[in-house]
């Protein structure tokens with residue numbers, strides 16, 4: 141396992157420098173275009189200099205009054221400047237990718253500096269992406285196209301009175317609800333079951349993207365590769381960063397375990413997998429989405445029935461059905 145945090149830190153400082161450079165050019169172009177604004181800015185600078193000069197003079201009594209007078213003027217000019225900018229819809233602030241940490245990767249809360257969620261997410265992506273075939277960026281509710289799901293009802297085939305299209309839209313609402321209530325302690329985890337190509341990964345991806353946009357950390361992994369990564373860590377190098385990443389399986393805001401049931405499960409792997417799932421169930425701040433091509437009966441047979449029934453108690457089950465949308469996409 142080769143995790144290089146210094147590369148990410150270099151990327152961040154480059155990103156920040158670029159944002160500041162771009163901003164300096166932009167501010168200059170705004171001043172070039174609006175002499176009115178430039179005048180205000182020059183006036184502020186001039187007054188600031190004047191105030192400093194007076195303050196440096198020794199005559200304390202008379203200078204205080206003058207300085208205050210100038211500071212009032214500056215305040216008024218700054219207000220004029222803000223009004224002008226607001227009126228014209230101009231912002232002179234640098235545009236960072238992450239407003240929370242201003243692209244430094246770190247935030248300070250109560251004198252305690254910690255890694256920003258954007259950098260945590262970057263680390264998670266970098267480390268787990270090598271295992272990951274996930275097109276996380278492409279999937280979101282906006283480009284959700286329900287027309288690829290059939291609108292033909294077939295209660296016998298689907299074991300439901302809904303058409304696949306009606307059904308996927310119900311699941312979509314449930315997924316949006318999951319995102320909106322993510323912070324609520326009583327909101328449940330999600331268990332997606334159903335055949336391949338019925339939209340499980342797509343809906344998981346949409347949820348992941350929405351939450352990342354809101355500043356949560358998300359880790360997506362298929363069960364087999366997740367277990368490989370865990371065993372890599374357990375029997376590989378135990379650097380501080382790799383430990384952090386292992387820990388993030390427990391404390392990442394959302395963990396998505398895809399393809400449960402396809403892994404080659406030894407007793408040791410079974411224990412490892414369910415200790416993660418269990419400890420996340422006990423932490424009200426974290427949520428988990430488990431997705432499987434098998435139905436609950438099959439999962440109960442593959443794993444311990446008690447484990448599965450415990451899952452059902454803490455998870456909202458969603459059964460996906462319909463024809464394989466991946467085939468439909470190819471035929472388009």
Ligand SMILES: [Zn+2]
Nearest residue numbers: 238241256258
């Ligand atoms: Zn950030």
